Amino acid sequence: MSGADAILTVEGVSKSFGASLALDSVDLSIDRHQVVGLVGENGAGKSTLLNILSGILQPDTGTITLNGRPAAPANYAAANALGLSRVFQEQALIPNIKVYENLLLSHEGRYISYGQVMRSGEMIAIARELMREAGVEIDVTRRTSDLSFSARQLVEIVRACLVPVRILGIEHPVILLDEPTASLERADEEVFFRLMARMRQIGSLVFVSHRLSEVLASCDVIHVLKDGRSVKTLDPAETDERRLHSFMVGRERDADYYHEEEQQDAAERPAVFELRDLSHGGLYDGVTLAVREGEVLGIGGLLESGKSELGKGAAGVISPERGEVRIGGGAWEAPAIRRLIHQGLGYIPAERHAEGMITAFPVSWNLSLASGADLFSNRFGVWRSAAETRTTTNFIARLGIRARGPAVPCWTLSGGNQQKVVLARWLCRNLRVLVLDNPTRGIDAGAKEEIYGLIRRLTAEGVAIILITDELLELIGLSNRIVIMKHGRVAAIMPAPPAAKPSEQELIALMLSASGGQETRGGGEVAA
């Protein structure tokens, strides 16, 4: 279908990072005035492909043809000049300047007199014109940081869509939209889709989204990426969400991989960790849950569902504004990480490099990190280095951490082994509750399975586990019960015994469903 009308053609593009292949000979063609949908799981290669198209990464092999000419942008500015613009997943606006300055960012040179003086009146007029054309009602003279998150996202969308045509004079821009609707409010979504329809008149769009219904509704053609390859090209008129999703996942859940036969029957056992009415400034609201001894309570939901924030709140890393927790039937108290650690809680954050470990430091230092107040120092504050080395050596052997010794800095370890070090930090303590946020993010399949095995072993010892994860298969495979969160609230709690695991489609439907109420499935119970 790479017809004569193609504006952008991608042929045989591959990209590898070290030993791993992120994109494997991908072909893609985008026609003039076409909206192309790009879907796939996390890590399927969507962002890598967009990064290559927008000049942020360079392909190892393959060619990109834009408007009949080969294009190899060396950076984002070069891609911009060619007529490729992008809305990034993370916002790329400068918060402390005016909206119009952000809209015309890096094009100020056109509005400067005498070398330095900005003709701000002219800039404001042009910015207003852009907003009017886009159908967006935002005062361009406001400070960007005073706008809501959703409004800032709209500003960014307007910039990516209209600046190439109206300012740079690009004849037929290609606009790359990476999850543009993830942070938009309802009303702004409508504005966005109207703008998208208008943009199709003057250019082409690539639309990446996890919201399959939006992709189906707004695209002319949908490409499914999986494991770095373009596996399927679909006509949205002849497909539905279910089929689309089955192409994205394209594999069956493997009971062995998640050690499902080892799943504990925890239904009758006492609750170890209870949350009561946890709320925090719109991120999560009124969450009441309980985890039992030996149980894995999985928490799923979209990126903005508040599940990670809930994990931080429950563990007391960022104390919630309202609500209490208790461990083992003790006193209800507002969560505070230090006291909870003392009572037997462990917390593993999703961002391993920013919050989980200090990679410049040795394995032993990272392992002892949470136990400095008790296990590894005496009451005079003298560090017990010998005990630290002994425990670390012990855990390197027990968990099969591939490190030459306790003194090796952690940055020499692979992601999977790093995560095992972070786990060992809690395993060396008397653990009763473990809160895990995406514990297998960015680690390879073998290490994943080892971590799943470890989680099972912990539950066999009676540890209660809260598993917050974006990976549906992991959520289904490991959990005894699954909590689905939506807009900061518990939308549903469903049981997931080994014999009757819910399907991914069921969970996705719950995550996306419009109703805000709490649903429970047969046998499901609303916790405490």
Place this chain on the structure above:
Amino acid sequence: MSKDSAIQANDGIIATPAPQRVPWRPDLAGGMWLPIAAVLALFVFFSLASDAFLTLRNMTGISGQASTLLLACLGASFVILMGSIDLSVGAIVLLVGALTVKVINVADIGAAALLVGLLFGAMLGACNGLIFAFGRIPSFVVTLGTLSIFTGAAWELLQGRALRYASASFEDLAIGQLVPHIPNIALFAFGTWLLMAVVGFKTRFGRYMFIIGGGEAVAGTAGIPVRRYKIYAFALSGMMAGLAGTLAVARLGAAGPTLGQDLLLNTLAAIVVGGTSLSGGVGGVHRTLIGVLIIALLDNGLNLMGVNQYTQMVIKGAVVVAAVLVGQDRGKFKVMK
């Protein structure tokens, strides 16, 4: 192409850390050979360049001068290791020096004046720490402010004059020689340095300083009481500055308005030249001794060679910038502010 390789592909994007050029080693001497070589080179150079350098008298002099600097640096090294900065060290030396002389002149408590100095210093440092930790203001700003406050308060006390004291036992603390040719202040400085090096390596406080400097967010997530240890570090920095101030006035026989003025640059220079990174988490108090020797040798040697004050400032500044250029892992920063 299997699912495994896709997951590994994912691994490649997210987990592979940017290769760091300088591997971090927990051993004592890691990365210290360059500064040690610099000390030896300076020593040899000044021995050849000036006849007066390699004499017993001059060596005794150097040890006295270097001691104040070393004492003042010991606590501040922990603060920098923790990723913060203490600009008020010199001002605390001045204010505590002035306060101690006032106390001695009211009641000659002799050697007990040391305790007074430690206490005053710790209190001033704790002020820095409390404002920094609870006010969530950058330590640079807090200590720049208190630098001015403490200096002003001290000048207020001194009324612009040098305040003398007359107490033989107090004087003996610094310039007496328990060991021949080595002033007592040098013994104090070296002993305190040893103690602080042990604190850095063998205690929870020392470990937490490394960890807060290496990754404050990680420390917080693991339940380390970050705020409390920040206050401890500043209090210790003030306490060491107080000790330095007390012994400095004991050595000089008076608290003058210019006391501690050169310490603002010299403490930072010695710590950084010694190899403790301003970005935090790298270095250690034990290294500061080497940095102090470099700065003290430079001061003394350039003086003996007759290099004027202004040229000395130029040279010292250049040494500091060069040391940071050579030693710092600049890949760690995306934006330098």
